[in-house]
Every structure is written in structure tokens, then in C-alpha cells.
Amino acid sequence: MTQVSEQELEDYYKSFNGNREISWRDKLGDDLNWALSFDQYTEAETTKHVHRLHPYKGKFIPQLVEYFIDDHIDDFKKGVCFQKGDIILDPFCGSGTTLVQSNEIGIHAIGIDISRFNSLIGNVKVHKHDLFDIQKELHRITITLKNFLAERKTIDFENLLLDKLNEFNNKYFPVPDYKYKVKRGEINQDIYGKEKEQEFLPTYRRLIKEYNINLEQKKTDTFLDKWYIPPIRDEIELVFTEVKKIENTNTKKVVSVILSRTIRSCRATTHADLATLKEPITETYYCSKHGKVCKPLFSILKWWDSYSKDTLKRLAYFDRLRTNTYQQCLTGDSRTINIFQELKKKNFKFAELAEKQKIKGIFSSPPYVGLIDYHEQHAYAYDLFGFERRDELEIGPLFKGKGKEARETYVLGISNVLNNCKKFMVKDYDVFLVANDRNNLYPIIAEKAGMKIVHQYKRPVLNRTEKDKGAYSEIIFHLKSKPE
């Protein structure tokens, strides 16, 4: 065992983080607000409790929301504009981060998102659930799934395949020697990996035949058709049929989110391509991420089981923190939605309060120009649940690119959202928008919305994905009403 003194380790990390701050300032400018990097938080903290109920590309971290809306954060006291009991709006609610943190702090919050699936995730996170009922239903469904699997040979096949793979990988990809040699350039993993991949394939194909595993995808019309092998498809259909039998609507929503999280993890893709799907795979492959031959999944049971337990734990944890406040995400286009009218349909009491008190301000991160297709990132869920997609109403989607026309429509889109939201806010509102404004569009957006930018906070964005670790910053714009 390698042993390192705690003091040395501490010194090392201090110097590492200190140097990082200096080099980032060099690259991004001295106006960088390092306190907003939140580099002291672990991943477990930035994905605490319900924040990790479902993957979602493009969410902000809860600490950022806390910093701006919690008046107990000392060094920001001078500027905090919200108090317990106020109502905050997030017109681009996404996976519901603002809603969750508002609840924790004691602030009411309304969210809006164009994507029905995103509102589902947000609402599942904040609504109070009957955990016993969820547990009962999960247990029932898991038993049904296990009984179904007992009649099939999938699990036996997968166990045998794993044994064979372990044997093979231990021999040809020993830990840690193999990765060490790759790092030192003694092995070219592209050549060696491909060679070993081919070497294992006959064993794999023999087992597939022996156990009569059906890998043939007859159609590729829908996302589900294309990205799921038949044994997995059968299990998804089975579980979905059981989900539909759940009587308690809230429980049904939670379990649907668990199913969606499960099927997301079971797409027929390599480990390296989970974030950006390339082509479906149905055979064992050399995995550069893990430095060995990996296999596709043949059953959803493992993930279903693990996410079921994880979800219950996270919901129970959040229950201990929740305050007695209202949070609701509405599905709609923030440019045109009548917020109070739609809220009335979902939560009458909250709508009454909102009409009386009005919204104090906004905390939100709008989509950026041409970066993400928000419906498409959860295509599997839209396919499975049959939710209506409204891709064409997304502001700044990837599919519309980053060209001049896209930027102009974006400016119009975001300013229209602000103009619409103003109708429901107090006169002296505060708007905070987190944006990656490479094209300097926000001054124009503010102008078009009759607002002025009163402050800008430049935040370093750390802990980005493996592939993209470059220095990068975003701005939190603080806007207020511009005198006529």
C-alpha cells in the first residue's frame, strides 16, 4: 500500500488549487470571481440528494443557486435580493435545480420548461411523495421482472460471459500494468485493443448462439428501435406495463423517472460514447475508457435495482431538509405562457398567493445559442412515454446552429421571455441570468427587454466533462428594470 502523509496531501492540493486559480486568471482575466468556482465542493455535494435523480446535460450546480438566493451566505449579503417567503421564477427550469434549492432555503418557486420530460423531472424532485407506496410498487415491479428473467437464460448467459471476459482481461489487460504501459507509450492501445477485441469475438459469438440470445434489431425507425437490443426492449416493455398499473399519480411519476434513468443507462452504446451516441453496438468491444474489453448490457435489472434504491434514499434525504413552501414546474413556452393562469390549474393555493404577492425575481440559466437539443437528449423517454415533443419551440437549439440568423432569433427569444415574465413580477424585480455569452448578446437582450445590467459576475466553470477540461467561464448577469 502506498501511504502519504495527510499534511503532504493537504499541501499538494492547496498548491494545485492555488496554481489553478493563478493560471485560470491568466487565461480568463483578473475579473474572475474565484469564490464562484465552488472548488471546495466534492461531486457528492454538487449532486446532493434529489439533484441526481436523473441525468440532464446542462444543469447548473446547486451551490451557485444557493449563493445568489440564500441571504445567509455571508460574503454576498450586500447583494442578495431574495428572502424567505418570496416567489422566484425560473423560466428555463430544466431539471429543476432552482426549484429544489428554493425549497431547501424556504422560498417559493415557479419553473417553466418547454420540454414536458424536463418538467416531470423537476416536479418529481420537489413534490412530497409517499415513500412507502413507492417502495411497495418498486418491490412489486422488481419481483415481476425477476420472475420474467427466471424463465429466460439472459442472466446465466451474462454471468458466463463475464467470467470469460474477466479471464481474458486479466490475461491481456492486467491492472495497473496495462494502463501504465499505454501511458508510457509502450503499447499502442488502438492497435493492441483492436487486435484483442477481434480475438475475443469468437467466444462471444459462440455464447450468443449457445444461449440463443436475439440481437437482431428488425427496425430502426424510433430511438427505442435503434438503441436497444431485443432482450432489453422486452424488459423495458414489461416494466413500463407494470408502471402503468400504479394508481397513485405521484408514485407513478417517480417510478417513471427511475425507469427512464434505467433505460438511459442501458442504451446499446460503448462506455466512451454514453454522452454523445455514435452507432449502436451489440458485441463486445475494446473500451478505451476502461482499458479492457467490455460488453453491452443484456438486462436492465442491475440498473433498475440500483436506481430504485438510490432514488428512495435521495427522496428520504431531501424530505429531512424540505421547508413548507410551494414549488411547481409548468410545461410551456416562456415567451407566451400565462404563468398565473397555468399555475392555477396545477396548484390553486400557490396561484392565489402568487397573484397577491407577485414574483420577486428570476434565477435562471437560459439555453445558449446552438449548444444542446433539449428534447433530443431525452429521446428515449419521449419514445417510451409517448410525450408530445415541441422541439421547434426550443430557444437556441443545437439543430438551428450558431449562425447569424440563429443568434438573432435567440436574442428575440430570450428578450420575449423576459418581457412576458415581467407581467407577473413586482416592479422592482431582480433578474439573474447565468449565461455563456461568447457573442455578447446579453446587452442587446437587456435593452430589448427594457432592463439594464446592473452587475456581472464572471464565474470559472471547473469540473467539466473528462474530454473538455479547458479554462472556461460564464457570466451571471444581474438585471433590473430600466427607468422609462
Ligand SMILES: C[S@@+](CC[C@H](N)C(=O)[O-])C[C@H]1O[C@@H](n2cnc3c(N)ncnc32)[C@H](O)[C@@H]1O
Ligand atoms: C440551460 S437549461 C436550464 C438548466 C437548469 N438551470 C438546470 O439546472 O437544470 C435551459 C432549459 O431551457 C428550456 N427551454 C428552451 N426553450 C424554451 C422555451 N421557449 N420556453 C421554456 N423553456 C425553454 C430547455 O428545455 C432547457 O431545459
